[in-house]
Amino acid sequence: MRLLNHLPDTIDAWARGAVGAFDTVREVHGRRAPGTCRVWELTRPDRSTRFIVKVARNATAYRTETFAYRHAVPAVPAGGAPLLLDCEPAHFALLLTAVPGHPLRELRLPPTEEREAYRRAGALLARIHTAGELTPQRRAAVQEVLDRAPQRLERLLHVCGDRVGSRERALLRALVAELPHLGPLPIAFVHGDAQPRNLMWSAAGRAAWIDFERARFAPAVQDFVRLAAGPWADRPALRSAFLAGYGRRPGPVERHALRCFAALDAAGALVWGAQQGDAEIVARGRRTLARLTEGEFA
CATH class of the missing domain: 3.90.1200.10 (Aminoglycoside phosphotransferase (APH), C-terminal lobe)
Structure with a gap:
């Protein structure tokens, strides 16, 4: 599994448009084989805030996860799950808050x-x-x-x-x-x-x-x-x-x-x-x- 510490260009532009500047990108889960997701952690320049970009493994996983974040996660106390900030259906991408720990x-x-x-x-x-x-x-x-x-x-x-x-x-x-x-x-x-x-x-x-x-x-x-x-x-x-x-x-x-x-x-x-x-x-x-x-x- 090869991890890439940069986002694909189209996803990078979308993420910056949603949350503004970030200067550190770290892929924390790379695609091992077809049908698996990819996950990156983004960090603001002042290190104060982190975000997660997840590219779902397929359209079904993307729809399932966006539904969960919109309809189930709000039932969880604050901090008990990531929050969905934005999504990009063309690339099955989700932009989430990063939970601590x-x-x-x-x-x-x-x-x-x-x-x-x-x-x-x-x-x-x-x-x-x-x-x-x-x-x-x-x-x-x-x-x-x-x-x-x-x-x-x-x-x-x-x-x-x-x-x-x-x-x-x-x-x-x-x-x-x-x-x-x-x-x-x-x-x-x-x-x-x-x-x-x-x-x-x-x-x-x-x-x-x-x-x-x-x-x-x-x-x-x-x-x-x-x-x-x-x-x-x-x-x-x-x-x-x-x-x-x-x-x-x-x-x-x-x-x-x-x-x-x-x-x-x-x-x-x-x-x-x-x-x-x-x-x-x-x-x-x-x-x-x-x-x-x-x-x-x-």
């Missing part, structure tokens, strides 16, 4: 502070989950996605090939086959990629969620999958802190749904991680698959 996955915090970071993250996610209007059309669209989940799994397994064994395939199929028939689940406007890489934490003790390109209406518990597959796996205190901030614990049907969604996420992680050369995502998929097989995922 660093991704939680990059930090080594004292246990008490880490639990507080997860508690505040849970409180913010609860606010995101209440955003937007769940219309009958959107509820029907959620069910349609659940109905198609088994077909999606089959496509992922086809790409995985022999990286997923026959016993593992049978388990994934059995779990994902339940998704269309689980019964009523609380539906929310989910972040879609809630995990430590997208959770910012500052020295002032402020949490913020970033990267809303997968935000959508979906079962609320789906936002817990990547947390359960990652930091919660060996740190139940972090799970407890997060859910305390969130304000409720998943019920029995949601807990079972979490396993079913984790099965689909594991297959997706194995495919996406391999395609993007992201060893961390591949490892998450393998770990989730192992925990599901051993009956330990919860």
Whole structure:
């Protein structure tokens, strides 16, 4: 991955027209392969203000993220997520405020502070989950996605090939086959990629969620999958802190749904991680698959 510390000319002109002068440009996420986004951090000459320019991976991601910033982020307390300052549809570009801090996955915090970071993250996610209007059309669209989940799994397994064994395939199929028939689940406007890489934490003790390109209406518990597959796996205190901030614990049907969604996420992680050369995502998929097989995922 090659990072470029300058913006493409057309995007540079657009950004300067929106926010004025900046003299430092740092690309913080470069395109690894087709279908991934690019992100730059811009800094004013006096170092007082930073901005983020994000070029979405495609038109769908651009529309999804702009919708999230316009309709969901306003429900979050100030500083709990970036704000959308401008957008440029011709280039799928968004201009955002930069929230303070660093991704939680990059930090080594004292246990008490880490639990507080997860508690505040849970409180913010609860606010995101209440955003937007769940219309009958959107509820029907959620069910349609659940109905198609088994077909999606089959496509992922086809790409995985022999990286997923026959016993593992049978388990994934059995779990994902339940998704269309689980019964009523609380539906929310989910972040879609809630995990430590997208959770910012500052020295002032402020949490913020970033990267809303997968935000959508979906079962609320789906936002817990990547947390359960990652930091919660060996740190139940972090799970407890997060859910305390969130304000409720998943019920029995949601807990079972979490396993079913984790099965689909594991297959997706194995495919996406391999395609993007992201060893961390591949490892998450393998770990989730192992925990599901051993009956330990919860």
